[in-house]
Amino acid sequence: MAKKDIKKVVLAYSGGLDTSIIIPWLKENYNNCEVIAVSGDVGQGTELDGLEEKAIKTGASKLYIEDLKEEFIQEYVYPTVQAGAIYENRYMLGTSFARPIIAKRIAEIAIAEGADAICHGCTGKGNDQVRFELAIKAFAPEMHIIAPWREWDIKSRDEEIDYAEAHNIPLKINRETNYSKDKNLWHLSHEGLDLEDPANEPQYEKPGFLEMGVSPIEAPDKPTYITLHFEKGIPTMLDGKELNGVEMVAALNKLGGENGIGLADLVENRLVGMKSRGVYETPGGAILYHAHEVLETICLDKETARVKQYLGIKFADIVYNGQWYTPLREAMTAFVNKTQETVTGDVKLKLYKGNIINAGVTSPYTLYDEEVATFDEDDVYDQKDSAGFINLFGLPIKVKAQLDKKREQNK
Numbered sequence: 001m002a003k004k005d006i007k008k009v010v011l012a013y014s015g016g017l018d019t020s021i022i023i024p025w026l027k028e029n030y031n032n033c034e035v036i037a038v039s040g041d042v043g044q045g046t047e048l049d050g051l052e053e054k055a056i057k058t059g060a061s062k063l064y065i066e067d068l069k070e071e072f073i074q075e076y077v078y079p080t081v082q083a084g085a086i087y088e089n090r091y092m093l094g095t096s097f098a099r100p101i102i103a104k105r106i107a108e109i110a111i112a113e114g115a116d117a118i119c120h121g122c123t124g125k126g127n128d129q130v131r132f133e134l135a136i137k138a139f140a141p142e143m144h145i146i147a148p149w150r151e152w153d154i155k156s157r158d159e160e161i162d163y164a165e166a167h168n169i170p171l172k173i174n175r176e177t178n179y180s181k182d183k184n185l186w187h188l189s190h191e192g193l194d195l196e197d198p199a200n201e202p203q204y205e206k207p208g209f210l211e212m213g214v215s216p217i218e219a220p221d222k223p224t225y226i227t228l229h230f231e232k233g234i235p236t237m238l239d240g241k242e243l244n245g246v247e248m249v250a251a252l253n254k255l256g257g258e259n260g261i262g263l264a265d266l267v268e269n270r271l272v273g274m275k276s277r278g279v280y281e282t283p284g285g286a287i288l289y290h291a292h293e294v295l296e297t298i299c300l301d302k303e304t305a306r307v308k309q310y311l312g313i314k315f316a317d318i319v320y321n322g323q324w325y326t327p328l329r330e331a332m333t334a335f336v337n338k339t340q341e342t343v344t345g346d347v348k349l350k351l352y353k354g355n356i357i358n359a360g361v362t363s364p365y366t367l368y369d370e371e372v373a374t375f376d377e378d379d380v381y382d383q384k385d386s387a388g389f390i391n392l393f394g395l396p397i398k399v400k401a402q403l404d405k406k407r408e409q410n411k
Helices: 017-029 051-057 069-082 098-113 128-139 157-166 245-258 283-299 302-320 327-342 385-393 395-409
Strands: 008-012 034-041 062-067 117-119 144-146 180-183 188-191 224-231 234-238 263-269 275-281 345-352 355-362
Touching: 008 017, 008 098, 017 034, 017 157, 034 098, 051 062, 062 098, 069 098, 069 234, 069 245, 069 283, 069 302, 069 327, 098 117, 098 128, 224 245, 224 283, 234 245, 234 283, 245 283, 283 302, 283 345, 283 355, 302 327, 385 395
Parallel strands: 008 034, 008 117, 034 062, 117 144
Antiparallel strands: 180 188, 188 275, 224 234, 224 345, 263 275, 345 355
16 A cells, blocks of 8 residues: 555554654654554553543544453463463563454454554564564454554664654653563563673662562562462452452462562563563462462373473464464364363462462362372272283383393394
């Protein structure tokens, strides 16, 4: 689509550095087109304060703020936790599964508004451009997409700040504290500045660095006990109190943050081919993943648990790569849902200085039988049976050893 044909653009708007300068840039470079800003509220908190005034002041015709928090937790976060999907063993996918729900709503608004294009502020080096655009293709396949980072002459965040200052756009950051951050109800990520060198230790104890909790060093010397109740793999109660998704994650974020839980420092493999270093705060998420895994140890049989573990790696890749709206993700979720039919019960945990310590687990569907497992005398397990089992299980090893010996003797 030619630039002259674009009259109305829907912009994925956060009010951060990138999208703040994109509004005037669009109007300058796309024939003073109408810009409609859309913000998906997935728990950014105070980042949304004053957003409408800022969007209008910088040239937007209007701003939608869509409350997506509960849907985000129930339809995207919980299914990923149920799958046990963690990217490269550490990253609990906080940014990854927030993008599809936001992009879906933006596409819906763009269609309703009769927009000619959708614009996003993702860089050409990042994963988010893929996540946004794959979701847009799923819901508005004919929509033109504008990605300024792939068009403009701006090369760095310093140059973005120069542009903002030249256009009198107010910013909440400065050049010295300009970490690239992404915040939602589930997590907070930190990238850039000193973190770009993996040799540098994150400044967890530096005031203002951590926002969702404290360093394990600064956590209380007394442990905190909690009990989580799950129904079919979904957390429904905390310490006997029923909570919806938003309430549950918020409560666990508070408890986890206070105890230094959920800090992850990793160098990850981005979808676009490069490695990047990030520091993540996911206090409530770390607790939920841990508790869910503990409950599954007594509720799932060995073979189901093994296959689910293998598929969890693939599920994490799918989420990370922005492939949420695909037949494969839907099929894998169907498998996961089947495995969760008996994942009901209570998990007691002890939170202490960055550690999540198991303190007990029960389930009406437990597969653990104390009478079978006991070291004491029992009437259900005949220990003599193990001899025949070992003979059959070890037969390939024995046969190979015998034949190797015979071949050696015949040399």
